[in-house]
Amino acid sequence: MTDTVAPLPAAIDGDAPRLPAGMHPVLPAYRWVLRVQLLLTWLPLTIAALAVDNFVLVEAPLRGVLSVVVGFVALAVVTLVPRRIHRRLGYRLSAHTLRIVRGWLFHTDTLVPLVRVQHLDVARGPLDKLFGTASLVVHTAGTHNSIVTLPGLAPDTADAMRSAIRTEIRTDWQ
Amino acid sequence: MTGVGGTSTDLLAVGEPQRLHPLTMVTRLGDVLRKAWGAAAGAAYLAYSGKWWIAGLLVAAVVVGSALRPLIQWLSFTYRVGEDGIEIASGILSRNHRTIPFDRVQDVNLEQNPLHRLLAMAKVKLETGGSAGGREEDGIIDSIRLADAGRLRDAIRAHRTGVRIPVADTETPIQQTASVYAMDHRRVLLAGLFNFSLAVIGVLFGAAQTVGDLAGINPFAATFWRELAGTGAPLVDLVLANRVFTAIAGLASLVLVGLATGLVQTALRDYGFTLERTESGLRRRRGLLTLTDVVLPLKRVQAMILATGPIRRRFGYAELKLQSLARDSANASDHVVAPLATAREVDTIVDAMGWRPLDRDEDGWHRPTLAYLAGFLLLGLPLTALGLATAVIQDNVAMAGVIAAVATIFTGSRLASYLHHGHKRDGDRVMVRSGAWRQRRLVLPLDRIQSIDLHRSPLDRLFGVGSMLFGVAGGRGLRRHAIHAIPYRDALALRAALVGDPE
Numbered sequence: 181m182t183d184t185v186a187p188l189p190a191a192i193d194g195d196a197p198r199l200p201a202g203m204h205p206v207l208p209a210y211r212w213v214l215r216v217q218l219l220l221t222w223l224p225l226t227i228a229a230l231a232v233d234n235f236v237l238v239e240a241p242l243r244g245v246l247s248v249v250v251g252f253v254a255l256a257v258v259t260l261v262p263r264r265i266h267r268r269l270g271y272r273l274s275a276h277t278l279r280i281v282r283g284w285l286f287h288t289d290t291l292v293p294l295v296r297v298q299h300l301d302v303a304r305g306p307l308d309k310l311f312g313t314a315s316l317v318v319h320t321a322g323t324h325n326s327i328v329t330l331p332g333l334a335p336d337t338a339d340a341m342r343s344a345i346r347t348e349i350r351t352d353w354q
Numbered sequence: 355m356t357g358v359g360g361t362s363t364d365l366l367a368v369g370e371p372q373r374l375h376p377l378t379m380v381t382r383l384g385d386v387l388r389k390a391w392g393a394a395a396g397a398a399y400l401a402y403s404g405k406w407w408i409a410g411l412l413v414a415a416v417v418v419g420s421a422l423r424p425l426i427q428w429l430s431f432t433y434r435v436g437e438d439g440i441e442i443a444s445g446i447l448s449r450n451h452r453t454i455p456f457d458r459v460q461d462v463n464l465e466q467n468p469l470h471r472l473l474a475m476a477k478v479k480l481e482t483g484g485s486a487g488g489r490e491e492d493g494i495i496d497s498i499r500l501a502d503a504g505r506l507r508d509a510i511r512a513h514r515t516g517v518r519i520p521v522a523d524t525e526t527p528i529q530q531t532a533s534v535y536a537m538d539h540r541r542v543l544l545a546g547l548f549n550f551s552l553a554v555i556g557v558l559f560g561a562a563q564t565v566g567d568l569a570g571i572n573p574f575a576a577t578f579w580r581e582l583a584g585t586g587a588p589l590v591d592l593v594l595a596n597r598v599f600t601a602i603a604g605l606a607s608l609v610l611v612g613l614a615t616g617l618v619q620t621a622l623r624d625y626g627f628t629l630e631r632t633e634s635g636l637r638r639r640r641g642l643l644t645l646t647d648v649v650l651p652l653k654r655v656q657a658m659i660l661a662t663g664p665i666r667r668r669f670g671y672a673e674l675k676l677q678s679l680a681r682d683s684a685n686a687s688d689h690v691v692a693p694l695a696t697a698r699e700v701d702t703i704v705d706a707m708g709w710r711p712l713d714r715d716e717d718g719w720h721r722p723t724l725a726y727l728a729g730f731l732l733l734g735l736p737l738t739a740l741g742l743a744t745a746v747i748q749d750n751v752a753m754a755g756v757i758a759a760v761a762t763i764f765t766g767s768r769l770a771s772y773l774h775h776g777h778k779r780d781g782d783r784v785m786v787r788s789g790a791w792r793q794r795r796l797v798l799p800l801d802r803i804q805s806i807d808l809h810r811s812p813l814d815r816l817f818g819v820g821s822m823l824f825g826v827a828g829g830r831g832l833r834r835h836a837i838h839a840i841p842y843r844d845a846l847a848l849r850a851a852l853v854g855d856p857e
Contacts, residue, residue, distance in 0.1 A: 277855045287815070289808040289846075293853050296804045321679075322825025323803030325832045 189342035214262035222254035231273025294348035314338040371432040379424035442618035463645040476503040537627035545694040549616035658797040725817035726839035
């Protein structure tokens with residue numbers, strides 16, 4: 181499932197996953213899911229900024245600055261952030277645990293013992309269907325962090341992981 | 355079918371819907387009256403503003419409603435105890451049938467307020483603990499005869515432990531209980547003294563300073579004491595002329611009020627505290643006016659928490675709490691199994707629970723790295739410097755003093771918690787100690803860990819450390835069990851070891 185296309189050195193290739201040893205990256209298509217998601221968040225903000233500039237700040241000395249700044253940030257977020265999220269998102273399903281790492285600036289590394297899993301979802305939203313991805317949602321009984329989500333999987337992979345985890349589930353309080 | 359239902363044919367017959375105790379209509383009157391307060395105020399206002407007939411109508415409606423409501427509630431509420439579950443039907447317009455399998459009942463709790471005790475009734479609370487984020491208990495039967503409540507509880511407990519009650523044997527208690535811990539009057543008094551709350555004093559001090567003068571009860575003012583002592587006594591006047599005396603007297607009276615508050619609270623809650631070991635768990639009974647009787651199955655216990663305060667620690671006392679899937683009450687999530695216990699008593703309880711003795715060795719704790727302080731100072735020092743600089747520029751001495759004091763307090767408490775924070779592996783358990791003023795020691799069995807997160811913020815990355823967060827079932831989301839500022843490499847290794855998965 182790794183990108184076999186890119187023979188570039190990892191330092192140059194911005195798309196190459198940067199994960200701890202043994203972790204699998206998620207599908208590259210997940211970047212598109214993120215792009216559309218971010219676009220859907222930032223487009224309204226950009227439009228709002230344009231509206232404010234054209235209707236509220238008509239007399240303001242620096243008219244247009246707001247739109248430019250917001251538009252620029254939106255563009256940067258939509259183009260740069262998805263690949264950065266994608267290359268730091270990885271998972272590993274071992275015999276007894278599911279490990280998910282994400283993020284660099286605020287790095288989180290989650291480990292769920294499979295015996296503790298309460299139930300499992302495979303979720304596919306409209307964007308997931310469009311780009312051929314699926315999310316695996318693992319519910320534990322914990323009060324903190326009781327829902328662990330792993331997005332950007334191939335639907336087959338998600339199903340296979342679900343079956344693999346299901347065999348491990350057993351309740352140990354009656 | 356020599357099961358539960360067959361045993362107590364008259365009371366817990368299978369398929370027979372049961373009603374609540376008829377006197378429920380009386381015991382619930384308190385609730386009704388409380389709800390009628392709003393209407394009473396409204397009526398008074400209307401009467402005052404001359405709209406007599408509307409006021410009369412309102413009063414009549416409320417009286418009829420108050421009288422009818424308990425009756426309708428009583429008529430509409432039935433419960434049916436089946437072979438392996440209980441069905442509760444409630445509601446008037448929107449009927450609700452709820453089925454709770456005995457297998458899923460985690461706690462069967464009885465509660466008796468003074469009126470209940472007078473009438474030999476009890477409120478039964480069945481908790482399934484299933485609803486994540488659900489604030490209300492799942493099954494409340496309010497109220498039935500105490501004997502019925504006890505029998506229902508026994509039936510559920512017997513079902514769970516797989517013991518079937520012999521038909522002839524309904525009257526003898528099924529449970530072999532053994533007392534594990536109890537509080538005598540002296541201990542309750544002591545616990546009350548320790549419950550002396552600084553917060554109450556703070557609030558009272560604030561109140562005395564702000565509204566006390568208006569209300570004429572400011573113990574920091576000489577006039578207050580002069581009126582108390584009666585006027586004209588020259589000695590009193592002489593003493594009161596000294597402001598130090600009024601300050602001391604004010605402080606002393608606040609301390610007394612704080613002590614009294616703690617004592618009353620503790621006595622109401624913990625009077626007659628007994629903890630017994632039953633077949634499946636611990637049974638706790640306590641209360642002065644309102645009695646509660648809670649059974650906590652040991653299989654549901656997720657973690658153990660030992661908490662002490664600064665003074666209690668000196669005398670070797672600690673509070674023992676158990677984190678469970680069920681909630682103790684609306685405002686306390688962990689079950690208190692011993693409010694004030696010596697180390698030996700704690701060991702007895704731990705032993706009765708079938709847990710290994712606690713590791714009381716003070717060596718071998720893994721401490722956080724200095725990053726725990728450094729990260730805090732890196733953010734705090736520039737802020738403090740900025741604040742002080744602003745104060746100096748504005749020539750505002752008071753502001754500078756406040757900033758310096760706040761910074762000192764925060765740094766001091768951070769330093770103290772740095773000195774006390776630590777973790778330790780204890781065989782199949784992990785222990786985490788935290789807090790400096792009120793110290794907590796968490797004992798978490800490894801097989802109760804639902805998930806482990808490792809977090810690194812940018813500052814953590816700078817120092818090469820990380821925090822470890824444990825997902826544990828039950829308890830409250832607010833208080834998280836965590837180990838802070840340990841070297842990231844160690845954190846990875848520790849996590850692999852705790853989960854028993856060498857990656």
